Amino acid sequence: MLRILTEPIISFIGHQELLIVLVLVILLFGARKIPELMRGLGTGMKEFKKSSQDPPEPTESPKDDAPAG
Numbered sequence: 001m002l003r004i005l006t007e008p009i010i011s012f013i014g015h016q017e018l019l020i021v022l023v024l025v026i027l028l029f030g031a032r033k034i035p036e037l038m039r040g041l042g043t044g045m046k047e048f049k050k051s052s053q054d055p056p057e058p059t060e061s062p063k064d065d066a067p068a069g
Contacts (some may be wrong), residue, residue: 029037
C-alpha cells in the first residue's frame with residue numbers, strides 16, 4: 001500500500017491506456033480542433049510561467065487630494 005502512495009501517477013499509465021485516451025480525445029474534439037486546444041493550453045502555460053517569474057508590480061495607494069480638517 002505504501003508503494004502505491006509514493007510512486008508517481010504517470011508510472012501507472014501504460015502505452016495502451018495512453019492510446020485509449022488519445023483515441024477518446026480525438027473522438028470527442030475532432031482532429032481539427034486538437035491543435036487549437038493545444039495552442040491555447042501552451043499560451044496559458046506560457047502566461048502562467050511569466051506571471052509566476054515576474055516580480056509583482058508595485059501598486060500605489062490612493063492619496064487624498066483634499067486637506068484633512
